Amino acid sequence: MRIVVTGGAGFIGANFVHTLLNDHPEVDVNVLDSFTYAANESSLTDITPEQAKRLTITRGDVADMEIVDEVVRDADAVVHFAAESHNDNSITGPAPFIQTNLIGTFTLLEAVRKYGTRFHHVSTDEVYGDLELDDPAKFTPTTPYNPSSPYSASKAGSDMLVRAWMRTYGIPATISNCSNNYGPYQHIEKFIPRMITNRLVGIRPRLYGEGANVRDWIHVLDHNEAVWEILQRGTIGDTYLIGADGEASNKEVVHMLNEIMGHPQDDYDHVADRAGHDLRYAIDATKLHEELGWYPSFTSFREGLEETVRWYTEHEDWWKGEKERVEAKYAQKGH
Template sequence: MLVTGGCGFIGSNFINYWLSNHPDDSIVNLDKMTYAADENYIDKSMVKGNFEFVKGDIADRNTVLLLAKNAEVVVNFAAESHVDRSITDPSPFIKSNNVGVFNLLEASRKYELRFHQISTDEVFGSLPIESVEKFDEDSSYNPRNPYSATKAAADLLARSYYNTYGMKVTISNCSNNFGPHQHPEKLIPKTILHALSGKKIPIYGNGDQVRDWIYVEDHIRGVEAVLKNGKFGETYLFSSENEISNLKMVKKLLKSVGKDESLIEFVADRPGHDVRYALDPSKARKTLGWNSVFKFDDALKSTVEHYVKLKELYQKKMVD
């Protein structure tokens, strides 16, 4: 299996899960090692000669072709993943999220590989805050920032390779993940780390934006289910249906580390900020037999404990 972006948040959790649950499989991890990556996220106690790490860029066609030659399956986690950075400078997003995916698809076409694209709920755009509506596999794409636009374009390209070349392509779109190894630029680790060092916690606008949270291992079990039983050409949505506003999430996290809400600081809203995301995971439940197993509050508690325990490591990665 060629796994890309395996030194990032979700990719590293995927590799650790896979090596532990599928010890007879071999993985090559191709990662460019951007600011979001850390080689130490891979649990070395799981590595038994069936794992290789290659530092390289999916936007480099030759590297991708070389590694794809000996693979059977490609699972693409590699991406520029932070919306704010995509607003400041979209260029690396086009390179990694589009040129990179094109290279992986071309290599998969050449060597007749199975290709799975990891995608996001953000491709569907924003739902009204007061509605109970959810996106499903038939919802149309309406990405509203450069990050989600590059992810949407990648999904459409992957889908076109199934339709045009009959390739073995699957796609999964997941809601907001939380868990260990997430870069501290993202809401949950950032809130915990700022709170621990008594720094103000910036909240965009009034903090009413609703996000739909899933524990990272439930997402990974979903990807495992697609690789096992997914139908080529299909998209699967994963969500644990835990909707909570950003403000409520921050207050919950402050309480869990024993800090005061006075640390909250409301700042100017992000341009084009999506107000609500929500996915309907019924198809994945019915057709893959998948369901999330982690209870939101328990998983959030263990996530907070992880960042508290390793706060020095994560604080070094913080940019503001």
């Protein structure tokens, strides 16, 4: 089986590539990645010589129709992770989010339509907007879209493009919307790795507002196992929500990380809250459980965090070179 993984040098995509190479020897992988700041080629180097024979890396933009046509032509499936995904960046500069998340998805859809290729579109729960902190409800596949940021709006638009191409052109596609991921290879501008790496270099962690905002956390390996199940056995035309019942406030996450790394719970600073900061995300993954029998392996969020702290501690060479640049960017914003 030949699978194109867009964004395969980014956080979730790189972990998916490792899952394929480690657990599915029948699969050859072609990574299509433009290697923006959020991608890291070293995320794909920790493989065996035999695995390397099954891995091709194509440098190119998902919005480049010529390159996309070339990689999709011989593929059995495309798993589309590639996206601009950082909310802060979308607020200060939304243009790349429109280009990659909308134009890029359109370009891929036209290629899979041309060749009849199986397509899986990886999206986010942020397309649904947010829930009140005291609301018992969770997002389901039928929750109306209500995006809050340029990022989530661009992902909502990309989901709608996939749905339209499925209905109008009959492309064989599925969609998944996942909650917040954490784990190895996540760029250090993101919340959890930034907290961890701040501690490791001696910077006191910082928290938006009061930290009451709640996210539904899932380990990236669980996310990718769910994507594989959907790719293999999901119903064409359907949407699946991927979550691990890992709701925790940002404040609780910082408290846990401080404890894990040997600091008092309250050893952090508050900074001004993000504009349009969503209150709460929560995923109802019942459909995925009942239809495909998928359940998360990381059932303890704290244990997953402990493993993630170990990974960043042991892989300083992977992130250290970027740390100064990331912190300088946040300092310009007063964060």
